[in-house]
Amino acid sequence: MAEVAKKGLEGIVVAESKTSLVNGAEGKLVYEGYPIEELAENALFEEVAFLLWNGRLPNKAELESLRSTIATEAALPKEMIAQLKSYPVKADPMAMLRTAVSALAMYDADSEDQSVEANRRKAIRITGQITTICAAWDRIRKGKEPIAPRKDLNLSQNFIYMLSGEEPDATASEAINVYLVLLAEHGMNASTFASRVTVATGSDMHSGIVSGIGTLKGPSHGGANAEAMHMFLEIGDPNNVDAWFKKNIKEGDRRIMGIGHRIYKALDPRAAILESKAKALAESSGNEKWFQIAKKLAEAARADQYFIERKLFPNVDYYSAIVLYTIHLDVDMFTPLFAMARVVGWSAHIIEQFANNRLIRPDVNYVGPMGLQWTPVDQR
Ligand SMILES: CC(C)(COP(=O)(O)OP(=O)(O)OC[C@H]1O[C@@H](n2cnc3c(N)ncnc32)[C@H](O)[C@@H]1OP(=O)(O)O)[C@@H](O)C(=O)NCCC(=O)NCCS
Structure with a gap:
């Protein structure tokens, strides 16, 4: 007797993970041991990224190093800017982002390198680049020139700066920072699962992130x-x-x-x-x-x-x-902003998956017909 399928995989445990605990009964969320309330109150998004990628909080020098590397790596290859300008201005921003991140792989010297070091570099780079793509797209579709990221700003400030072209407003960038901290990671949510399934075949990090973006887009999830x-x-x-x-x-x-x-x-x-x-x-x-x-x-x-x-x-x-x-973001940019945060969780899970990998391949109960006989096409 075949096992009964669990619709939507409800209650199925698919991995061991150190990244976050989601306690649904008590309404608690913990990243790598830290309650979300403490992180939302105190942390810079880059501190949370370091925490999820390394399993501990950074010291001052490590935090500054990560902040400045993300800001530097956030610059897009010039071919990407040309490509963004060629997309239809009415394109859904999540469709744009999915396509752009997929294209980024082709300009990334690390794209097919599956070493831990290369995956860490890609996690940092893609995190910066997604922010720049989101801001650049919002300007391009409004007929404005995109603005390059500044090396002296943190990611939230850079996003506001690249959107507006003005000195980042403190209220808006602090609100974005809290939002990004809260959305960075969340257990085995659908998009994280999709990312892990993708890379568990031995595929690359960009492919895993693209799967995550496509999955996040739906209205039952990030949409x-x-x-x-x-x-x-x-x-x-x-x-x-x-x-x-x-x-x-x-x-x-x-x-x-x-x-x-x-x-x-x-x-x-x-x-x-x-x-x-x-x-x-x-x-x-x-x-x-x-x-x-x-x-x-x-x-x-x-x-x-x-x-x-x-x-x-x-x-x-x-x-x-x-x-x-x-804070005056266009409504269709809300879900791309979710992706700007969750890329950190996706990449942390991808790195975790690679550290102890096995193909993810569930089973299905066949409920279709049996024993049918072939009839030639002109007799059907
Ligand atoms: C998030 C969500 C997809 C979870 O889905 P799920 O775990 O598969 O739960 P189900 O869709 O089976 O819903 C369980 C029951 O609650 C109801 N329900 C769930 N969310 C509901 C909502 N937002 N409004 C009204 N009823 C809702 C369902 O109709 C169902 O009722 P039933 O038992 O009488 O059939 C679902 O709650 C939802 O669609 N919410 C709105 C979209 C959303 O906010 N998504 C973001 C999630 S972070």
Whole structure:
């Protein structure tokens, strides 16, 4: 008797990993031993990258070295800039990013080198380059010239600088830094799994990252941050929340985007941190409407029996939509920003996979017909 398939691989453990612990029952997240709350409060994104790539926090010199190497390696080959300019301006930014990272491999001298040292170099380089691609694309599609990264800035500041061409605004770059820290890593999520499956065949890091980007793009995963914002925009006013909830969720068959999670059956700890960031940013920007809509909709869900029974709470994408919108990012750039963070987790997992590799190849129960006889094509 064949084993019953677990739809969506729910509850299946596929690896041992040192990178992060996701405790869904208690709503806890830990990177390499450090609670996410402490990292969000204190860490620079580069410090988290060092932590996930090396299993320990950097000292001052190591941190400065990594910051400056990422900033230097973030520069794109000139052929890549020409290529970005040739993409259709209406292209989905995640489709653009998937294609651009795939193309980057062809300009990377390390691309086919599978040594630990080469994979570490590529992790650093791709992390910097993805940031530059995202910022460059947003300018190119708006008819502006892309701006090269500055060597004196950290990654969040560089992103804001390369988007705007101006001295990076402290509020925006700090918000981006917290967002990147929170999104850098998250256990065996779908895109990380896809990255590991890809490289477990002996394929290269760029291929693993491209698999991650393609998987992150979907609305059930990283695409949910943009979908959540579209939903808030559709609601349009805090006074419309109750009617929208009744029509679309109670009487309709839609889902609240940014709510629910395969692992978290308690509040996602990242959502709690982002809720307070979103609130503070909304208050300081003088535009609290979007935060109020999100808050009121979350309250409607929290009071509803359907959501209570299924343990559905806001996830990381819910309030991050408000944070990113309040600092004036275009909604379709939200998911690329998620990729800018998660590239660190993908590459950490790829390095971990290579350290103890075996082909990942699950089984399937065949439920199709048997014993059919061939008929020539003109008799069908
Ligand atoms: C994240 C998500 C894909 C998890 O999926 P999953 O673990 O496969 O859970 P399921 O889709 O089986 O959902 C379980 C139940 O909760 C319901 N549910 C899940 N998320 C819901 C949501 N956001 N709104 C309304 N109902 C939801 C499902 O309809 C299902 O109900 P049922 O038992 O009556 O069939 C799912 O919660 C979702 O689609 N959320 C919205 C998208 C999102 O925010 N994604 C980002 C995740 S970080």
